Amino acid sequence: MKIIRMRPSGKELAVEEGESILGTLERNGFALPNNCRAGACGECKCKVLSGDFDQGLVMDMALSEEDRAEGWALTCMAKQTSDVLEIDFGTEDAKPKLFPPRENVYCVVVDKFPRTPSIIELRLRPLGQPLRFWPGQYVTLGDRSAGIPERCYSIANIPNRENEIVLQVTRVKGGQTSNWIHDTLAEGDNVVINGPYGTFIGDPSADTPVLCLASGSGLAPIISLASAAFLRGGFRHPATILFSARTRDDVYETGLFAYLKARFRMFNFRYTLTREPNPGGLEGRLPAQLPSLFPDLSGYSVYIAGSPGFVDDCAAAALALGLPPERLHQEGFVSQVRPETPPRERLVG
Ligand SMILES: Cc1cc2nc3c(=O)[nH]c(=O)nc-3n(C[C@H](O)[C@H](O)[C@H](O)COP(=O)(O)OP(=O)(O)OC[C@H]3O[C@@H](n4cnc5c(N)ncnc54)[C@H](O)[C@@H]3O)c2cc1C
Ligand code: FES
Known part of the structure; x- marks a missing residue:
């Protein structure tokens, strides 16, 4: 039976036939950030300390030649070929915290x-x-x-x-x-x-105000997080959702947010329109507006979801306003169109 050993904890997981490294971790409830599950985004990158694996087909921009040479694997596509594979899982005590998918x-x-x-x-x-x-x-x-x-x-x-x-x-x-x-x-x-x-989940250890930024259906996970924080969790810090839509017709979920606003004084929801005027409201792209709305994000946790370009631009803007990187949570809706077959010499065995 094949085994994945997590370092530094030394915990071992049995690998099932045909499973990716990410699949084994997830089946056992371990959280490794992931996004596209198709070798395209690079989120699931993990350092392999010893052992062999077949990387499968992934995009160069997600795993560079240097990454490969240094032993990094994209775990969503990588399958181990040796009996034991040691990976750097980062935390001393490696505790499972997710429901097995x-x-x-x-x-x-x-x-x-x-x-x-x-x-x-x-x-x-x-x-x-x-x-x-x-x-x-x-x-x-x-x-x-x-x-x-x-x-x-x-x-x-x-x-x-x-x-x-x-x-x-x-x-x-x-x-x-x-x-x-x-x-x-x-x-x-x-x-x-x-x-x-996925690991775009609330961080219970962060005792801070929260800013959520979303575009389009990127609002979906934010609705879930906000509902959990206020309707289930009794969240006690200020929380603001800023939503970016092209036109007023693209703004939705206003009923739920009006309810949360009326019930919880700490909650706020605002939207900006990027393709038409929004009299009395926000207009234009969110990253450009952040400095005037939230000049200092050093004490915040920030959650961003939507198209990859929107997420990247908002993340850069938030970090420039002092957000500590460990309190930045992002979910880019990366395309999962499978990568083309790479040249033979690129296939790692
Ligand atoms: C973690 C995660 C969560 C997601 N959650 C949601 C969600 O809640 N709601 C939602 O609607 N989508 C979500 N997505 C995106 C979704 O998974 C698909 O990528 C999207 O629906 C397109 O799939 P498709 O098969 O229709 O298009 P495809 O057949 O995959 O793509 C067709 C063409 O469109 C391009 N393309 C793909 N996606 C986009 C895009 N978003 N914008 C512009 N061009 C694109 C592709 O590159 C390709 O050229 C999420 C993605 C990820 C990774
Ligand atoms: S989740 Fe593995 S590369 Fe995107």
Whole structure:
């Protein structure tokens, strides 16, 4: 049996046939940041201290030649080939903190309706055991038998009595799965999801005010985190959500946020419009507005979700305003289109 040994803790995990390094860690509840699950974003990078692995197909921009030479692996795609693989897991005591993800969770689409001209909301109800997840995590959805690739979608709600999973999906021009969800998937259909995945979750150890920045359906995990913090957790610090939308029609979830605002004096929600005037409100891109809205972020925790460009620009702006890097949490909605086959000499054995 193959074993992954986590350093420095020395904890060992048994590897199941065909599993990626990330898959083994997740099945055992260990949190390693990850995002695209397709070798494209570089989030799941981990240093391999000893042992051999097959890296599989990944993008050069996610794992450079230097990274490879230094022994880094993209764990979402890497499969170990030696009996023992030692990885640098960072923490002394390596404690599992996530719910192990499940494959093939059968659900029925109990509701489907537009939230904006480009975002559809799906409510999925599992037929079997409820899916346990942390607010901010995501699932994958697709239809393998129909050739629809599985893509990542953030859960937009918190665990509820009906055990529903709420997803908010933006139509991407030419996109396989998002257009299938928008045009083909219907109320009453059976779907299969996998998950939960991801580490874009609240950090209970951070006793600070919170700023959340979101664009488009990047609002989904933020809704989940905000609902958990206020409706479940009794969060006691100021928390602001700044949402970036192109037009007023693209702004949604205003009802829930109005409720949170009315009930919790510490909560605030504001939106900016980037493609049309917003009389009396914010206009233009969020990164440019941050310095006047939050001139000093040194005492904050910041959560950012949305398109990769938006996330990168907001992260750079927040760090420039003094945000400590360890309190920056980000979820870029990276494309999961599989990388092209690299030249043979690039394949690491
Ligand atoms: C962790 C995570 C969470 C996510 N959560 C959500 C979510 O809650 N809601 C949501 O709508 N999406 C979310 N996404 C994005 C989602 O997983 C898909 O990437 C998206 O739906 C496009 O898939 P597709 O199959 O329709 O398009 P594809 O067939 O993958 O792509 C078609 C073409 O569009 C380009 N493309 C792909 N995505 C985008 C984009 N966002 N903007 C512009 N061009 C693009 C591709 O490069 C390709 O050229 C998330 C992604 C990640 C990694
Ligand atoms: S490269 Fe592994 S999660 Fe993106």
